[in-house]
Amino acid sequence: MNTSLSRRRLLSTLGRAIAGVATFSAARVAKAAVQKGFVSSQAPKNYDPTKHRWQMVFDVDKCIGCGHCVDACKTENNVPRDQSHFRTWIERYIIKKPAPGSDSPRGEVLVDSPNGGMNGFPDNLVPREEILKSFFVPKLCNLCEHSPCVQACPVGATFDSPDGAVLVDPNYCIGCGFCVQACPYGCRFINPDTRTAEKCTLCYHRITRGLKPACVEVCPTEARIFGDLKNPVPDDPIQAFIQKNKVFTLKPHLGTEPRVLYANLDKEVR
C-alpha cells in the first residue's frame, strides 16, 4: 500500500537527516579542537577581562610636546614609522593675538602635528610675539562608550572588550576601512603591512601583565594618566584627577560618549 511505503521513506529520510546533522556537529567540534591545538597563546594566564576597567585621562596643561609617547608607541607596537600612521599623536595649538582692529579677543588658530609630534615641534612656525596662547594636546583612541567604529564593522573584527579597550582582531579584519571612516577622532588607520585596521590598543599586551601603556610609561610630566577603575591602587592618580578637575571630552555632540577625559581643554580643540 502506498502510505506504508511513503511513511517508511519519510522515516528513513528523517533518519538520514538527523545522522547528517549529528555528523556535521561532531565534525565542527573536532575542527574547533584541532584548531585550538595549533594555537599556542602567550597571553597572561590568569587575566580575566571582566575584572578590569581601564581608564585613560589627560591633563593638557602638563603636556610639553616632547613626543616621547609617539616614539614609544611606535616602538612598542611595531607601528609603521612613516608620517601617516599613528596610534597616538600630539597636536600643537597656537592661538595668535587678535589682528589690530579686530573685535575678537583671540586671533587666528594654527594647528600642527609634524610627524605626529614624534620629534617635537619646530619653534619657528609663528613669531613668539604674535602668540597669545599655545598648548599641546595628546590624541589617541577615545575609548567611546558607543563606539561608531564598532557599530560600523561589518564582520565583528573590531569590538569593545569587557575591560574597556576597543580592539581590532587583525586575523579577522577584512580591511574594508569602514571603521576608519566612522571614527570621528581620526585615531584609526589601515596598516599598509598587515592591510588591516589598526589603532591604539592601550598596549593591551602590557596592561594585561600589570604594566602601563608605553606612552604613559615614558611621559615625563604625567600628562597621561592611566588606571584601572575596578582595581584602584592607593593614591590612585585617576581618582585624584577626577576629584580635582573639570573634565572635557572631544566632540561630545556626536554622542559617542568617549571614556577618555581631558582636563584644561580649550574650545578650539577638535
Place this chain on the structure above:
Amino acid sequence: MPADITNALPAIVQAPMLLNHVDGYVYPNEQNLIWSTLIVVYPYITGLVAGAFIMASLVRVFNVRALAPAYRLALLTALAFLICAPLPLLFHLGHPERCYEVMMTPHVTSPMAMFGFVYAWYIMAVLLLELWLEYRRDFVVWSETTTGFRGILYRLLTVGVYDVSPPALRLDERLSHAITIIGIPSAFLLHGYVGFIFGSIKANPWWGNVLMPIIFIFSAIVSGIALCVFIYMALNWIRRRPSDDACLDAMGKFLFYALTVDATVETLDWIHRLYQAEESVQVLKQLASGKLFYTLLIMQGCLGTLLPFVLLGSTQLFRDRIAMWVRRRFYFCSALLIVGGVLAMRWNVVIGGQLFSKSLRGFNSFKLEFAGQEGTLVSLVLLALPFIILAVFIKLFLPGDGKSTPHGEAEAAKA
C-alpha cells in the same frame, strides 16, 4: 599651480605635478585616502543596476506600454552590471580572501554587513527570477531549435521546466508581476543601503546626513534610465535598426522626471547646509568651491544636471516644435551627460568626503595613480566589463531578428 586646480585635473596631466601635501591641519592618519576610485565605481555600478531595474518595472507594474521595446534590454543591463558589482569591493579589501566573513558573521549594526544579503536577495530572488520568468518560454523554444553549446545553455536555463501552456504562462505573468512589485523596494534597498553607508557616518559632515540615501537612490534611478537610453540607442545603431520613437520619448520623459527629482533633492541638501550653517559649513564651502570646483560645479552641476535638464526639458515643453531627429540627439547627449555627471557625483561624495579633515581645519590632496590596486586602469576595466558581459547577453538573449517575444509585444498580440 595652485593645489586645488592641480587636484581637479585628469590624472595623466596631474602625474608630473604630484605632491601629496596638506593645506591647513588634517589628523595625521587622514593624510592618505583609504577609499579611492574603486569605492567610486561600486556605488556607480549598483546605482545603474537599480535604475535600469526601476525602468523595467515601469513596464511591468505601471503598465507603461511605450517602454516595452526596451524592457528586456533593461533587465539584461541590470544583470550584467550586477554581476560586476562585487568586483570593486573585492579588489579594494585588504583581505579579500576573508570576504566570506561578511555573510558568515554579519555584524547587523553595520550597513556594510547587509551587502551580502541584499545583493544575494536582489540577484537571486528579484533579477534572475524575473529574467527567468520573462524568458522561460523563449528558453524552451530556443532549446529545441538551437544546437551545440548554445542549445545546451538554453536547456540548462529552462531548469527542467518545459510547460509553456497558456495557464503556465499566465502563472508566469502573475509571479513576474508580484516579483517586480517586491523588486522595486528591493532595488531601493540595493542602492539605498549604499547611500546609508555614507549617510550613517556621523563623523563626516559631508556624508552623514539624512538626505544621503535619498540622493543616492534618485541619482541611481537617473543614471540607470540614462544608461538604458544610451544602450538602447547604441544597440539599434549597431544593428542598423530604427529605435522605437515612442519608446525613446517615454524614456526621455521619465529621465526628465527622475532628473528633476534628483536635482531638487541635491539642491535641497545644499540649501539646507548653507542655511543651517553648522560648524562644518566653512570647510565644506571651501571644498566645493576649491578642490571640487571642476568635478562638482562643472561636471556634476552644469554638465551633468543643468544641461541635460535644459535639453530634456525642451523636449518635454516643446515636443511638437522639435523634430524627432533633433529629439533623438537630445536624448542621446543627455544620457551621456547624465551618465558622466552621476559618476562625477559619486566621485564628489567618496573622494570629496575624504579631501577635507574631520578636524574641519584642513584639506588633503588625492593622488590618482594609473596602475595600482585602486588606479584608473583597474577602474576603467571594471567599468568596461559589464558592457562586455552585456554584449554576450545580447548575443545570446536578444536576437536582432525579432524571433523572441518580449513582454510588451506578447501583451499587444493578445489584445
Place this chain on the structure above:
Amino acid sequence: MRRFKLPPQILRLVLLTIAIVASYSIARAWLTPASFHEYGWYRGDAIRELASRTPQYAGRKACAECHDDEVHKLAKGEHKTIGCESCHSAGQAHADNPDIKLPKPSDKDCMGCHQLLAGRPKFLKQITLKDHYTGHRCVECHVPHQPSEVP
C-alpha cells in the same frame, strides 16, 4: 476531490530556495570561528592573541631591580616623574639580557624637553641653546638623575 498539483516552476523555485538556505546554514555553521560569541560579536581568541605580544618597554619597577640606587636618586629630584625608558629607550631587551646595552642619551634628548617652546608650561625649565652655554655637553654641568645637583 481534486489533487493539488504544484506547478513545475513553483516546485523548482521552492526546491532551489531550500537548497540555498540549507547550504548557507551549513556554511555558516562550519565557517564561524569556534571562539566567536565568547564575549560578544567577535572572536574570543582575539583578546588572548592581542595580549600575547611581547612588551618592549620594561617599566621603572623592572629597572629598579638592578639599578635601585639610580631610581632612588631620581625619585628625590625634579625628574621624579620621568620614566627611565623615556630617556634611555626601550629596555625590556636589556632587562632580559644585561649584555645588550641601551643607547646613551645625548644632548638632543635633553633639548627635546628643555628647548624653549611656546606652549610649554612654566613649571618646565626651558632654555634656548645659543643663549645658554654653548660648546659643552649638558652633562658637564647637569646631573640628569638629580637635576638640582652639580656633577
